Structures are given as C-alpha cells and as structure tokens.
Amino acid sequence: MPTDSRKTRRILIADDDPVIRHTVTRFVELEGYQPVVVNDGGAAYRLLKTDSNFRGAIFDMMMPHLEGIEVMRFMRTERRLMRIPVMMITSELDLKLMANSFAAGVTIFLPKPFTTDQFQSTFRLLLNHQLEN
Amino acid sequence: MTLTHTETQAVDLAVLATYDDAQIEGEPDFVVELLDIYLNEVPRLFDSIRKAITNNEGITAKRAAHSLRGSSGNLGVLQMATIAGELEHLENNSGASATELLMSLENEFERVKEILNAERQRRSP
Numbered sequence: 001m002p003t004d005s006r007k008t009r010r011i012l013i014a015d016d017d018p019v020i021r022h023t024v025t026r027f028v029e030l031e032g033y034q035p036v037v038v039n040d041g042g043a044a045y046r047l048l049k050t051d052s053n054f055r056g057a058i059f060d061m062m063m064p065h066l067e068g069i070e071v072m073r074f075m076r077t078e079r080r081l082m083r084i085p086v087m088m089i090t091s092e093l094d095l096k097l098m099a100n101s102f103a104a105g106v107t108i109f110l111p112k113p114f115t116t117d118q119f120q121s122t123f124r125l126l127l128n129h130q131l132e133n
Numbered sequence: 134m135t136l137t138h139t140e141t142q143a144v145d146l147a148v149l150a151t152y153d154d155a156q157i158e159g160e161p162d163f164v165v166e167l168l169d170i171y172l173n174e175v176p177r178l179f180d181s182i183r184k185a186i187t188n189n190e191g192i193t194a195k196r197a198a199h200s201l202r203g204s205s206g207n208l209g210v211l212q213m214a215t216i217a218g219e220l221e222h223l224e225n226n227s228g229a230s231a232t233e234l235l236m237s238l239e240n241e242f243e244r245v246k247e248i249l250n251a252e253r254q255r256r257s258p
Contacts, residue, residue, distance in 0.1 A: 017203055019174060019204035114207065130237065
C-alpha cells in the first residue's frame, strides 16, 4: 500500500556536489522539513527501492552512476513513488531538455546558480503541486 | 590554439553574503562551512580533470568541470565558473584545450583562495 506522502516531512536530496548538497540541506531544514541526503543517483535509487516515505525529492540533473532524470523515471513507474513531486536542479537551460524532462514527470526546475529566495519559492511550489493532485 | 576568457570578477562577495539568511543562531557560520567544503573540493576536482585528460576520458573531465561550474557559480566564484563552463562545453574534454583551461583554472584558484581565506578569516577569526 502506498505511503501517504503528504503526512511526512522527509525530503530526499541527491547531489554529488558537496557545496550544493550542503546548501540545499540547510535550505530544506529552514523550511521546516527533514532532509534525507545521498551523494548520487545510484544511492537515491537504492533507497527508493525500499523507502517511499518522502514528501518531495530534489535531484541534480547530472550525477554519476544514475542521472537525476533516470531516478525520476523509475519513480514514475512505481505506484508507491509516483505521487512524490521532483525538483530537478540543473545548470543546463536547454528548452528541449526541459520539455523532455517535464514530459518524463519532473515537477519543477531550479536553475543553478540559485539564491536562498529562489530556492524557497521553487521548493514551496514543489510541495503545493503535490497537494493539488 | 590560445583560449581567451572574458575577464570577470574573481569572487562576488555579495553572493556569499546572501547565505547569511540561512544562518541558524548558535550554529557554526554557514558561509565558513560552505567555503571549507569548496576549498577542499576544488583540488579534488582538479585532480579528477587532470587524470581524465591523461587517460583521455572526456566524459569524466566533463562531469568534474560541470560540478566545478555549479559550485563556483553558487558561491559567486565567477571567473572559475566561467572557465569551468568553457572546459565542460569543449568538443573534446580531454584534448589540448582542456589542458590549457585546467591550467587557467589552477591559476585562478590561487587568486580565489586568497580572497576566500580572507573572507573565512574575517568571519571566523
């Protein structure tokens, strides 16, 4: 049975860049949520195989082992994970790539570099999206 | 081939100052934490790029340059972000141009380290 992801305050963060990872972790904490942090897409995939108790997920688009988009595609095929909204952090503002990513199920993009305010707005939109569905 | 970059500011300290909004009272200085992570991470990325060039592994060099561009940009380390972006988007990420850009990055990092260490010292004497 799928977990009701609206009740949890856990946010999955996967990024191989330690500076961005530390930044996003703090920003998520400041929003009152509990970050669950892994270092790459492979670790996110392994965690999601057994744990679906997340209110949202934040992935870097380009990670070793498994790209953010591949982890997200896996999530969209699993009933227990498909309602979890996904924010993709990217430094590539390629419109075709973004269109393909939205089609694959990305909820929202956060372009790098980003400020505290930009993260906060995007994060709130991410979580609102889930409540509307 | 000689590569040229448009000269930009080494570090925009105003960008770093925006992270003061994320400071939690009673916790260590958040900006100092970010600077420490960055100053440790950059030599590791240089090493990764250097090895990738030696072993002709373009994709590894591209990934490391991508990571360097992202973290530099987010901390306002502007010129490093620009050069890392040039390296990331080279057609051949492990060729002669990549070697030249890596040298530019290493030279720039010497300048950046002085600025960031001074900022670190100011915040955490």
